[in-house]
Amino acid sequence: MKVRVHVSLKNGVLDPQGRAIHHALEGLGFAGINDVRAGRLIELDVADDTSDEALDDMCRKLLANQVIENYRIEKVAA
Amino acid sequence: MGGPGNGFAAAVITFPGSNCDRDMAVAIEQICGGTVHRVWHGDASLPEGLDLIALPGGFSYGDYLRSGAMAARSPIMQDVIAAAGRGVPVLGVCNGFQVLTEAGLLPGALVRNAGIRFVCREVALTVGTTQSQFTSGYLRGQRISIPVAHHDGNYFADAATLDQLEAEDRIAFRYAEPVNGSQRDIAGVLNGARNVLGMMPHPERMIEAAQGGTDGARLFESILHGLNVAA
Numbered sequence: 001m002k003v004r005v006h007v008s009l010k011n012g013v014l015d016p017q018g019r020a021i022h023h024a025l026e027g028l029g030f031a032g033i034n035d036v037r038a039g040r041l042i043e044l045d046v047a048d049d050t051s052d053e054a055l056d057d058m059c060r061k062l063l064a065n066q067v068i069e070n071y072r073i074e075k076v077a078a
Numbered sequence: 079m080g081g082p083g084n085g086f087a088a089a090v091i092t093f094p095g096s097n098c099d100r101d102m103a104v105a106i107e108q109i110c111g112g113t114v115h116r117v118w119h120g121d122a123s124l125p126e127g128l129d130l131i132a133l134p135g136g137f138s139y140g141d142y143l144r145s146g147a148m149a150a151r152s153p154i155m156q157d158v159i160a161a162a163g164r165g166v167p168v169l170g171v172c173n174g175f176q177v178l179t180e181a182g183l184l185p186g187a188l189v190r191n192a193g194i195r196f197v198c199r200e201v202a203l204t205v206g207t208t209q210s211q212f213t214s215g216y217l218r219g220q221r222i223s224i225p226v227a228h229h230d231g232n233y234f235a236d237a238a239t240l241d242q243l244e245a246e247d248r249i250a251f252r253y254a255e256p257v258n259g260s261q262r263d264i265a266g267v268l269n270g271a272r273n274v275l276g277m278m279p280h281p282e283r284m285i286e287a288a289q290g291g292t293d294g295a296r297l298f299e300s301i302l303h304g305l306n307v308a309a
Binding site: 012013014015016017018061063065067068077 | 118122144145151168179180186187189191192194200232234235236259
């Protein structure tokens, strides 16, 4: 089973990387960009019988730091 | 002061990618004396009877995933967490601070510097509290100078946590100048029991005149004197 874990910075956490990307896009002449936030995508290939609880546990124990990050688990259809 | 036979015992943990572990061990040996055990991250347990556990600076696991995230889950950390719970002093510097937050021993997180750039220079700090075995040798509000060298030193915690840190007098050091965008200029924090300190500046790089100053030495002297080890 393929699983995608989307990790993003919480609102209120400064994202200097996103800000730099924002400035770079504007430097390339793209207009109308209101904000840019950079996150992380982690793709897992796990056993088909892996429980939702186990996936959630992986996110809470390692993949995301809940002090600064939110996560969303997406199961990808084969 | 310390000497080889004074009974002081410390452990310096080395993770893959640590690069300040030797400096930390030398600082402890020079100032606290006694025995400094070098412990590998994969070891199952710490030596008995430690007076100090130090987590050094560096780039453990290449800062993969998040700075300190992988190191915080390494085998030895279970024993470090247990020792911290028993009241053993634990000092985390730079990457060691990041590891301590990732391990849940300290609140908050260290994120990318607000200015994006890696900052490597001597910075002015003020001592936030003297109520800890790491800072008892300083004066409250004392201005000191210690180098930083980090990319992810921007301290973040939610407002309630920051208020609690201030109310409980747990901010050990604050930046006295703009450095990395840290909330409330926090450079170092204590845990609730005050036996765990994490700080981004490197006190082990400021222990003798040849390094440009001795403001960092006072931290190690505080630990030694706090433990009342016979010189």
